[in-house]
Amino acid sequence: MDNENGITLAPYLIIIFLAVILLVLEGSFFALVFLRGIKPDLLLIVIVCLSFLWGEKKGMILGIITGLLQDIFFGPAIGFFALAKMLSAYFSGLISREIYKDQIVGPMLTVFFATIMHESILYMLVSFYWGAEMGFFVAVESIFLFRAFYHFALTLFLYPIIYKADRANFFNPSYR
């Protein structure tokens, strides 16, 4: 399954499968269980953590693939979440070069800033295509920061699982 650039397809197929499960859970289960308040974007956390581990190039591909899936499920147009997730994953892969991967604080902060970036990109796209509902700084204060802290806390539990799964070659069965 290796191609000439050293990118294997298996991890992406596994991620697509995981993304579908997460999107179904987010739309059909969490949306009902967490009736009020802001729901977590688990897919974003997973993508940012994997980009943090795999680097910006693979992260970008992950962002596009999973974002396109999210667009099919919930997006008002194709490319909407794909662009936001691609740029957030690219950013995570870039800054991971300077951070230790086996310490939890790095990925938690990366998820925090990637969430703000993801939401800001979506804000700009929504504002451009449909007009802004509220001011940017109001949105940052009332929604983005809260969501970023929420994701920051969830990363504490999710990153160790993703890290261990990656080390055990869960995403790359041919290397097991």
Next chain:
Amino acid sequence: MLRLTRFSPKLLGFLAIVILLLALINFTGEHRSRYTFIENLVLTAISPVQGFISELGSSASDFLQGVTGYREILEENRELREVLAARDTYRQELLELQKENFRLREMLGFQERTEYELLPAEVIARDPTHWFETITINRGYYHGIEEKMAVVTAEGLVGNVFQVSRNTSKVLLLTDSRRAVSILVQRSRDPGTAGIVEGYPEEEGYLRVINLPPEANIQSGDTIISSGMGGVFPKGLIVGEVMEVGKDQYGLLQQALVRPAVNFNRLEEVFIVLDIRQEEENMEGNFSMEGQREGRESLL
């Protein structure tokens, strides 16, 4: 120039992807009521799973609510029993009034809408992000669903269909700020009190009526109904109850905070209004048909 050339392949590739995605958003974001083949394939394959997981979520939600609100449930149960007893009496009265109403309408030759052809559907997914207020239902163009069809429940207006696949459709809820509905105040039905109701992002789950003239006859406790203007929503569907009335930000017009009649967090089953013009034919035809009566009662 040399530096640009050295970095250009990566940078150009990156920019090309960004531009491609922006073009894709532009292309698919406007005037697109039908899904592409790939979207259709994915959504059709996944809709049974969504339906199943949605049921699980609903059960989990009911269980959690039951655990956290047992006292409230007992109280609610007692109140509901009382309401139900009163409702039976009202129902009989309403049926009588309805018959009388139809007779009078026939006599006067009114051409107002009274009937809708309804198709029941289940909610199988909700948009988990805070960006859009949409739900996915398990009916698509295979069942006769088309873009812009109104979606209602027994409580009132829910929204309208905006994207249709073979077996599923996305519904834009009233609370989504991308939508606006022309409304009237039920008490007065005064065309001078016509306004526009839209989502209110500052008060999650609430709506607001804007563009109300200063002399508009509207007050707290009033029921807001759809005016039927625009041809998307049938006239007379309950939208919600006015909570507060005040001046808009410029102090020239009035605006009102409205609590929706429908609990958008608890939507499980909805009806799609297949044809709002159907009513006119029904008005002229036999209005005692059982199916029509069921449809009418479900809207009361």
